[in-house]
Amino acid sequence: MTNKIDIRDLDLFYGKFHALKDVSMAVRQNGITALIGPSGCGKSTLLRCLNRMNDLIPGCRVSGSVALDGRNIYAPDAEVASLRKRVGMVFQRPNPFPLSVRDNVVYGLKVAGSHDRRQLAETAERSLRGAWLWDQVKDKLDAPALGLPLDQQQRLCVARLLAVQPEVILMDEPCSALDPIATMKIEELMLELKRDYTIAIVTHNMQQAARVSDFSGYMLLGEMVEFGETNQVFTRPADKRTEDYITGRYG
């Protein structure tokens, strides 16, 4: 396996607040990399660095490098929109657009300038199948997306992402708004998706990290305390702080 994303000496400030401190880690191609840690440790911030969503926050400064296939996405000549086509994101709260199911799925394609109806319809079906949603919504493609149950909304957000064929999928606590059964479906979906995609996930749920991820990073107060294979991090953590967190003595 090769590294899809290489993060080197990444520092991030929100104004004067030092949110990420000299973080280095890698996201493996076709693997699931999980970021765990207590609230406010910077794991979501780190995830959002990978497709530069932090650019939206005023007063946010980044130094260090994040290389996607060897090219720094923070280089001055890097294109943010095309970066985000390659590195997509699923958010904590399902956030389908207030449009029909169909229009949600093909949104990314329309943004990219594709208007061929046949092609849009084919992609919509393929993406919805890819997110295991096709059977539930095939009869209501023109219904408003906000009328779907939450877990279907979340899988619609995944489908919407699959339609633009990204290389990396970032998931920011994708199951925190979902019940256990819906969570299980999303987890199974992730395991399926990692054949074709590289996935990085932030989760509060340690069992989730242990179940689905290949690599895990434990963060605390903006530092990457420990990063390694999930097996090793969860069974033989090298750092005392990791052990405390994982065994439930902290956080």
Add this chain to the structure above:
Amino acid sequence: MKLFGEKGVERLLTGIAFSAISALLLIALFIFSEGLPFIMRYGLRGFLFSSEWQPQAGQFGIFPMIVATLWVTLGAIAIGAPLGVAGAVFLTEFMPRPVMRAVKPTIELLAGIPSVVYGFIGVMVLAPLIRSTFGGPGLSLLAASIILGVMILPTVISISIDAIMAVPQSYREGSLALGATTWQTVRMVTVPAARSGIIASIILAMGRAVGETMAVIMVAGNAVKLPGSALDSVRTLTANIALEMGYATGTHRQALFATGVVLFVVVMALNSIAGLAIRQKAGRR
């Protein structure tokens, strides 16, 4: 310490609410009772669709003024709505928030300028400019539309900004995370999501444009005739009432009240049409 019981407060608030409604009802009643008998006597068709307005000769046709009111309003919307919505989009989506927060109250100050001042600027600056550029008398439908277009800007901008700000940030993030540019996000997600609020801002602006009197009297020229072009002098319904009420007596005075009735109905109709439009759009989501 309880000054009023729950019931007492409820009754008090109900009373206050009804006093506002009854004021509206009284005004409507007054206008209708003064104006309707005239319309009955004179004939609705002759009143609405005749172009002869000669109070001394007993001829009261307000068709030119209805047309003028519609054109002036449409012109104001055509100028003010795109500028206002574009301004609101620019301020919320392309400017840093602190800048927007500084500029928005400044724009709202525009609404506090007395309309006579707008009219004054129209007479001194705009009318001569139109006269020397396009010809005609200068005091014209075009001048009135431009002045009104500027006057409705604060309404459109302020309410549109509120509507756009109310769009959840998660929609924007979702769109940007799919590789959309800021402009694509604005066009395909943010503005459609804020649509009903933006339409509401335009409706309110329309109401203001139809009802505005002083500025229009000063710049529209006030000739009672069907406008042949945007450069012609026109008289709106409101201007007609304001100009003649001072000396009108008898039938003439009743005819002016009847003009008020028409104005009332036009505004109500505009509002209901727009309201329907909103509900339809909202229902489609």
